[in-house]
Amino acid sequence: MKHYKLSAEGANWLKLIAGILFVSIIALTEYFIHEYRNKQQAERDRNAAELAIRLKSQLETELHGATFLTHGIEAYVVARKGNVVPAEINSMLEQVYSFSPFFRNIGIAPDNEIRWVMPIEGNEAALGVKYENLASQWPEIKKTIASKNARLHGPLELVQGDLGLIYRAPLYIEGAYWGLISAVIDAESLFESLMDEVAEVGTSVKLAIKHGDKNNFPVEGVFWGNPSTFNTASATTLIDIPGGRWLLAIETEKTLLNFWLLRAVVWGLSFIGVLGFFYLTRHFYQQKLLNSLSTEVESRTKELSDVNSKLYHVLNAASKTAIIATDKNGLINVFNRGAERMLGYSSAEVVHKETPAIFHDPEEVEAKGLKLSKQLGRNISGFAVFTAIPDIEGSEKDSWTYITKSGGRIPVEVIVTKEFDNDGNAVGYLGLASDMSQQVNDQRALKELKERLESATQVANIGVWELNLKTREMLWNGQMHSLTGVKSEDFKHSYHSIESVFYHEEKHEFNELLKKLERKATNAEPFIEIPLPLETTFRIIRADNEELRWMKGHAVIQCDNAGVPESMLGAMHDISSLVFAKEAAEQAEKLKSQFLSTVSHELRTPLSVISGSLSLMSLEAETLSEETKHVLELANRNSKRLTLLINDLLDIEKLSSGSLSFQIKEYSLEFLVQKAIAENQGYAAQHQAKILLDRDISANVHIAVDELRFMQVMANLLSNAAKFSPNDGEIKVATSIAEGNALVEVIDRGPGIPEVFKNRVFEPFAQAESSDSRSKGGTGLGLAITKTIIEKMGGTIGFGSVPGEKTRFWFLLPIVTHDSTTHEVTKLGKQANRLNYDPYSHAKANVLHVEDYDDFSTVITAILKDTYKVDTARTIRQAKQKLSSENYDFLVLDIALPDGSGWELVDIAKKVNNDIQVIVTSDYDTAPENMANIDAIMSKAAFTRSKFVGLIDKLSRDKDRSPDV
Structure with missing residues (x-):
């Protein structure tokens, strides 16, 4: 009975112990989980606070850099009282622009008109822009001007499609508003640099920024990052910017381990242990208890090891920031990799061995101690110099000079924070040091720039x-x-x-x-x-x-x-040098025009000789070898290309100077379009394309144009369409009437015009930036010339493009109201469809060719000798003698002759023989008063054998045909 009683008491005792043990194990498990989570949270908060300080410093440094950099320019403009020298201001803009990697551009806008911008490339369209015309930006700009204070606007969506910050500084000279100095900062690159800084920490972090109002309270409107970040932020900090403040929120990754499995295991083992108390002896019970305690110790040791490992990696990830922690007495207990790189000491050399005094300048420490002693009314020296203010305010930011192990000196910005344990007891101090060498160098450069500006004002x-x-x-x-x-x-x-x-x-x-x-x-x-x-x-x-x-x-x-x-x-x-330079420029422009007139003649005449010679050789192509034919074809093609390039260059200069003459006459639109298609069909065939007239309008529709320039417009549009058409492609030419104007369209099925190039299609020398476009050749002048010609003739031009499908160029020209169907050009169009004239059915006509360039004279003679009787003269004197002794049917002459102007000879020829037909082959512009005495112009720029023969044959037919034909 007694034994039973002892057994029952033992069982009760075991039950009580088992229950207490079971509850204790559960409580201990929860305690460890709770402590571990607290340490995780504390670590995240501390990392977030450190990161916030670093990012704040980085942002303030970059944003206020724009202020410092523009101060030099402001000082220069004020010193010059607004009368800036372009060369000097461009040089300064270039220097200032190079100081920051985040500058998109820097501009100066006197009277709110942008006159200087750096860089020029890519910002040409901004020159001359007036802020008053920027409806979306002007209200804010106006407020900035009225406030007389510099402000940082944005982020704003830039015209280029990126996100930008615009720093605008209104400049007042002697109380009067002068203009704006602005700097556009690439916001996306700036904010990405924050993420680069975050990436070095080695953990997942979310950032968000929004504006703060004048009372430093946050306002609505997150402009970067996720707005929800502010609801779950681990740390926030206010960032001072020019003209306002931002609020930065940092949310660190909250990785929570799943402890339910651990709980289940622990509770299960505890329950098994409880059952074991009822079946195992005291010896096994004690052994089980020892094993359980050993397991707990190992688990706790592993947790602490993991925490220390993570802390080690976080500290070493901050490779550009020196993180140094000490105990309450100043003995260093943390010295991260960033500190090792900055100071040259290894962690083993200083941890638990040295205080921060080893890398501080003793004179700076002593001076700071004297200042604090006076400020706080007590003696401050030694390690207390670094901790006096953090002990009172919690943290302190100050500038120091670190002395490296090798003796080098590094300017740094140090933030010292007082550290506490979980019970709120002070355990030490944490210092974060950032290398300020670059900022110091920038400030030194700004100071030197300011000194140069001051010197410039003295020598102005x-x-x-x-x-x-x-x-x-x-x-x-x-x-x-x-x-x-x-x-x-x-x-x-x-x-x-x-x-x-x-x-x-x-x-x-x-x-x-x-x-x-x-x-x-x-x-x-x-x-x-x-x-x-x-x-x-x-x-x-x-x-x-x-x-x-x-x-x-x-x-x-x-x-x-x-x-x-x-x-x-x-x-x-x-400003005499500027005035005299302007006069010299005007004189140079006059000389340039004279030079181009000479070049027009001296270049085109040899090219006409080459073209004519090649045409004559082509007549004998059947007797040539295939290789010779190929070489002859290459020469023909490149001769034509060279002629077109020279024509484009000369035409664009004449158009820009307004010296290109136009001979406006009335023509049938049907006749002109069909003629253009016929003339360009061969070129299209070279590119495996075909030109089709898709729609037509009545032949009674007339337009007033210069025929040669109209053909030049059509040639430019059709040749472009041919070059970009696919093989066996069709080029459609459509004519119609739109709002009382004649509409001509040229449509190809090519790759279309790139979106980024559309706003430069009609600019001189513009070509789409692609290997395919460049391989097509050309100067990029054709469309610019085409647009100017159309506008000179009273029309408008435009285009539309679907990438990968088609391109449509169109132009509108006014319709001439004309009831007669017997117009001169209509008759020419009808005559072009009559039976071909046979020059061999008549006696050979007499042609006098007056040309001082013997090679060109030889080519003309060779071209006409089989059909016409050709005589030549090199000077006006020789020509007069021949005209007085011989009766000529045609006079073919150049205007620029060694002994005078060819126009003098035209008058003489008409007096001698009123029926003589005059053809001018010069490229000099023809005055309207001279047009009445000539019958045709064959520009050397457009000279080919077939065109010249066709022209003189046509004049022969017109002369021989009776008036009623």
């Missing part, structure tokens, strides 16, 4: 003067003497000193203005409105050498509180 040679309106007393600075040539001893401190050097026309004008101001000053007549600053360009005759010089002058009328004028304050500088 700007004369400053002040004139009293009542007494005409005048004050000058030293530069006025060098500008006017008036010696110091000759200066009488009166208006007469400047009046004596005025050019006589400007003198009268300024004296009239001065009399009006003097009358107001004498009679105390106030201005109703504040007078605007005066700006003028005037001439002077220097007093020392009587040299004519041009001056740019600025002046303001100074009034008293009542608005009565009292004096004038002005400045002037010499």
Whole structure:
């Protein structure tokens, strides 16, 4: 019985122990899980805080960099009082632009018009843009100007499609608004640099940024990142930007391990252990307990090892930031890889061995200690220099100089934070140090730039003067003497000193203005409105050498509180070099036009000889070998290409200068379009394409155009379509009437026009940037010339394109209202369809060819000798002799002859023989008054054997045909 009682008591005791053990194991498991999660959260929060500090520093450095970089430009503009020198400002813009990798461009906009931009490439369209015309940006720009303070706008969607930040600084000179200095920062690259910094941490982090209001409270509207990041942020920090603040939120990855499996295992083992108490002896029970305790120790050891490993990797991931932690006494216990790289010490050399004093400048530490002692009213020295402020405020940011192991000196920005354990007890200090060498170098460069700008203002040679309106007393600075040539001893401190050097026309004008101001000053007549600053360009005759010089002058009328004028304050500088350069440029432009006229003749004449010679050789192609035929074909093709290139270059210059002449006549649209298709069908065939007339309109539709230029437009459009058409492709030409105008369309089934190139299609020298486009050849001038020709003839041109499907070019020309069906050009069109004229059925006509270039004369003779009787002359004198002794049917002549102008010969030929037909082969522009005496023009630019023979045969047919045919 006693044994039973003992057994029952033992069983109860075992049950009680088992229950307590089971509950204890569960509680201990939950405790470990809770502690582990707390450590995870604390670690995430600390990492987020450290990252926030680094990102804040990085953003503020980059964004405020724009402010520092533009200060130099502002100082220069103010020093020059707005009269900037383009070469100097472009140089400064280029230097400033190179300082930051995130600058997209930097621009200067006097009077809100962009006049300088860096870089130029890719921003040409921005030059000349006025901010008032930017409807989406002007309201904010206007506020910035009114505030007189620089502001950072954005992020904004840029025209190029990227996200940008725009720093705008309004510039006021002597209280008057001058213009804007702006810097566009690539927001996407800047924000991506934050992610690059985050990537080095080695853990998943989410970032978000939104604006803060003037009271530093966050406002709605996240412009970067996910808005939900602010709801679950591990850390937030305010970032100071020019003209405002941002709020940065950081959310670190919350990776929570699944502890339910561990709970299940532990609870299961605990339950089995409880059952074991009822069946195993005390010995086995004790052994089980020891095994359980051993398992717990190993688990705890592994958890601590994992935590330490993760902390080690996080610290070493910050390779560009020195992270140094100490205990309360200053002994270093953390020294990450970033600190090793920055200072040159290994972790083993300093951890648990040294204090931060080993890499600090003793003089800086001593100076900081004296400052803190005075500030806090107690003695601060040693390690307390670094911890005094963190002990009071929790953290401190300050600039220090680190001394490396090798003796080098590194400027750093250090943030010291006081550390606490989970119970709130202070355990040490954490320092984050960022290398500020680049920032220091940038500040030094800015200082040097400012010094150069100040030096520039001293050598600008700007004369400053002040004139009293009542007494005409005048004050000058030293530069006025060098500008006017008036010696110091000759200066009488009166208006007469400047009046004596005025050019006589400007003198009268300024004296009239001065009399009006003097009358107001004498009679105390106030201005109703504040007078605007005066700006003028005037001439002077220097007093020392009587040299004519041009001056740019600025002046303001100074009034008293009542608005009565009292004096004038002005400045002037010499712009003679600019004026003389302009005059030289105008003279150069005149010489260039003369040169191009000569080049037009001297280049095209040899090319006509080559083209004609090759055409003659082609007539004998049947007797040539295949290799020779191939070479002859290459020569023909390249001769034509060279002619077209030269024509394009000369035409684009004439069009830009407005010197290209047009012979406007009335033509049938049907006739012109069919003729253009016929002339370009061969070129299309070379590219395995075919031109089709898709739609047609009545032959009674007439347009007033220059036939040669109309054919040039059609040739440009059809040749482009042929080059980009697929093999066996069809090019459609459609004509119709649209809103009272004649509409001509050229449609191909090529690859289309790239989207990025569409806004430059009609620009000179523009070609799509692709290997396929470049392989087609050409100068990129054809469409620019085409657009100008159409507009000169009163029309409009445009295009449409579907990538990969088709391209459609179209142009509209006004229709000429004309009821007659017997128009001259209509008759020509009908005549072109009649039976071909047979020149061999008549006696050979007499042709006199007047040309000083023997090679071209030889080619013309060879072309015509089988059909016509050809005689030649090199000069006007020779031609006069031949005209007086021989009766000629045709006169073919060049205008530029050695002994005079060919037009003189035209008049003589018509007087000798009124029936003679005159063909001009020159490329010189033909004046309208000369057109009445000639029958045709064969431009050397378009000269070919077939065209020339066709022209002279046509004139022969017209001459022989009776009027009623």
